[in-house]
Amino acid sequence: MQNQIIDHKTEVIASLTDMQNKISSLKAAGKSIGFVPTLGALHPGHLSLIKRSKEENDITICSIYVNPTQFNKKEDLEKYPRTLKEDIYLLNEALCNIIFTPSTKDMYPESVASNLDISVGDLGKTMEGAHRPGHFEGVATIVARFFDIVHPNNAYFGEKDFQQLSIIKQVTKQLNYDITIISCPTIREGSGLAMSSRNSRLSNAAKKKAATIFECLSKVVLLQDTMSIKELKEFVKEHFNAMPEFELEYFEIAEPTHLEPVSDLAKTQSARAFIAVWIEGIRLIDNVKIK
Ligand code: AMP
Numbered sequence: 001m002q003n004q005i006i007d008h009k010t011e012v013i014a015s016l017t018d019m020q021n022k023i024s025s026l027k028a029a030g031k032s033i034g035f036v037p038t039l040g041a042l043h044p045g046h047l048s049l050i051k052r053s054k055e056e057n058d059i060t061i062c063s064i065y066v067n068p069t070q071f072n073k074k075e076d077l078e079k080y081p082r083t084l085k086e087d088i089y090l091l092n093e094a095l096c097n098i099i100f101t102p103s104t105k106d107m108y109p110e111s112v113a114s115n116l117d118i119s120v121g122d123l124g125k126t127m128e129g130a131h132r133p134g135h136f137e138g139v140a141t142i143v144a145r146f147f148d149i150v151h152p153n154n155a156y157f158g159e160k161d162f163q164q165l166s167i168i169k170q171v172t173k174q175l176n177y178d179i180t181i182i183s184c185p186t187i188r189e190g191s192g193l194a195m196s197s198r199n200s201r202l203s204n205a206a207k208k209k210a211a212t213i214f215e216c217l218s219k220v221v222l223l224q225d226t227m228s229i230k231e232l233k234e235f236v237k238e239h240f241n242a243m244p245e246f247e248l249e250y251f252e253i254a255e256p257t258h259l260e261p262v263s264d265l266a267k268t269q270s271a272r273a274f275i276a277v278w279i280e281g282i283r284l285i286d287n288v289k290i291k
Pocket of ligand 1: 037038039040044045046048049156157158159160161184185186187188194195196197
């Protein structure tokens with residue numbers, strides 16, 4: 001086992017042709033492939049997906065690509081943290097087999113531009129979809145493009161981005177991919193703050209304060225039996241109104257499959273609470289299971 005760690009060297013592939021050749025040889029050798037798409041700036045949340053993929057597949061491939069079409073604000077795209085050297089180090093430590101770092105020219109050749117028409121349907125109309133127009137179309141397009149190149153058996157996504165996960169499941173079905181989508185639990189800081197690449201753009205003080213997002217969601221879980229949805233929404237609004245450094249963008253309670261808003265918790269079997277808040281100009285999202 002120790003030898004394996006010492007000998008391990010994650011292969012970094014940037015060229016599309018090299019990646020396609022690699023996949024052909026892996027498939028010819030009968031290897032199962034687990035795929036973890038990321039935007040980079042990796043943290044333990046991403047690495048938990050790599051770990052799970054390694055447990056379930058012969059070969060784990062992680063892509064690092066800051067996909068321009070899923071950013072609805074140019075500034076957010078430009079300021080997105082890019083830490084490729086550190087990412088390669090972390091993936092090597094995690095014994096990931098292959099890192100794919102494609103170029104935009106290879107990901108968006110003219111011949112596949114029409115893929116941007118992928119419909120994300122009603123699932124993409126609420127919450128993140130409503131506040132980030134075009135975001136999920138961009139996500140669905142790039143994930144489909146990656147699936148066409150990597151041909152994974154399993155692909156791993158975090159519940160941190162629960163709506164994205166639901167949309168990927170739907171698109172995978174819709175486009176008939178023979179790929180199993182595996183959902184992985186949200187990894188949190190000790191404070192409860194959901195890990196996110198965006199957290200690195202927060203000051204230490206804001207990062208500390210941002211723990212209140214999960215605290216608030218946890219209170220919602222506890223209060224669900226004593227409050228109506230309307231009262232829970234009012235509770236969350238007041239929670240953030242009391243802290244001027246925060247701006248609450250949305251708080252929703254929805255059922256987890258179709259993400260339709262829940263109007264009465266007593267009448268639904270399962271529900272999740274979803275939130276987006278701004279602090280120091282950074283947008284943070286989180287969600288928890290309510291029942
Ligand atoms: P991103 O680089 O933000 O696109 O994230 C890549 C993948 O990692 C997505 O499937 C995310 O849902 C997942 N992810 C990001 N943060 C976390 C976290 N804190 N816990 C679990 N998964 C995460």
